Amino acid sequence: MDIADSSLEVVGRLVDASNASLLCSLEDGTQVIYKPIAGERPLWDFPDGNLASREVAAFYISELGDFAIVPKTVLRDGPFGMGAVQAWIDTDESFDVTDLASSSNLRIREMALFDALINNADRKFGHILYIDDSNILGCDHGVSFHTENKLRTVLWQFADTPLKPEAIAKVGKVLDALDEKYLETLLTRSEIEAFIDRARFLLETGKFPMPNPNWPPVPWPPY
Secondary structure, three states: OOOOOOOOEEEEEOOOOOOOOEEEEOOOOOEEEEEEHHHOOOOOOOOOOOHHHHHHHHHHHHHHOOOOOOOOEEEEOOOOOOEEEEEOOOOOOOOOOHHHHOOOOHHHHHHHHHHHHHOOOOEOHHHEEEEEOOEEEEOOOOOOOOOOOOOOEOOOOOOOOEOOHHHHHHHHHHHHHOOHHHHOOOOOHHHHHHHHHHHHHHHHHOEOOOOOOOOOOOOOOOO
16 A cells, blocks of 8 residues: 555554654554654754655655665655655564674665765664665664765764775766756755765765764764
């Protein structure tokens, strides 16, 4: 069933989330996460736009570059107004992703590149969704796409190392296929220009970025 137009029934809430994150059921029983804009807490460093739109923008870039990092996410109306609705991913809750997140796993490497591209300011261990070693997804991309370098992540093991040819191809594909008019419905013009500059910088340097010395490199808490 399409998460874009099925009715939503709230069945629970993720209590650890800083913003309203509601577990909902679609008409066929499929579960999704609904994050209404009305439930977002104002952030001093993200004054433009809403977090829900950034979640959808992250999904768009993930699909555009064949990263397959972000579960399907749409912007739509719900019980508490407009918000981001994302497919729920069942994971092995007994699996500790800490060691995996520090490894050279290919999917972790792709996630690190994706985060650098979207300028993700909140890649915590808990935002890594482990299914198996080749099926690793990510969630909670609401604080991304800032115009300033705010990359904050637990995946720094690749910093300043060369990008592989397939990684360069993914970034290039994003630039070639980017629909800026669509992205303008989700982000500000300055955020889009900063995104394009980051992508070009990755291609020019051919390396993963280093941490910003003027910004905390790891989110707190990291879990």
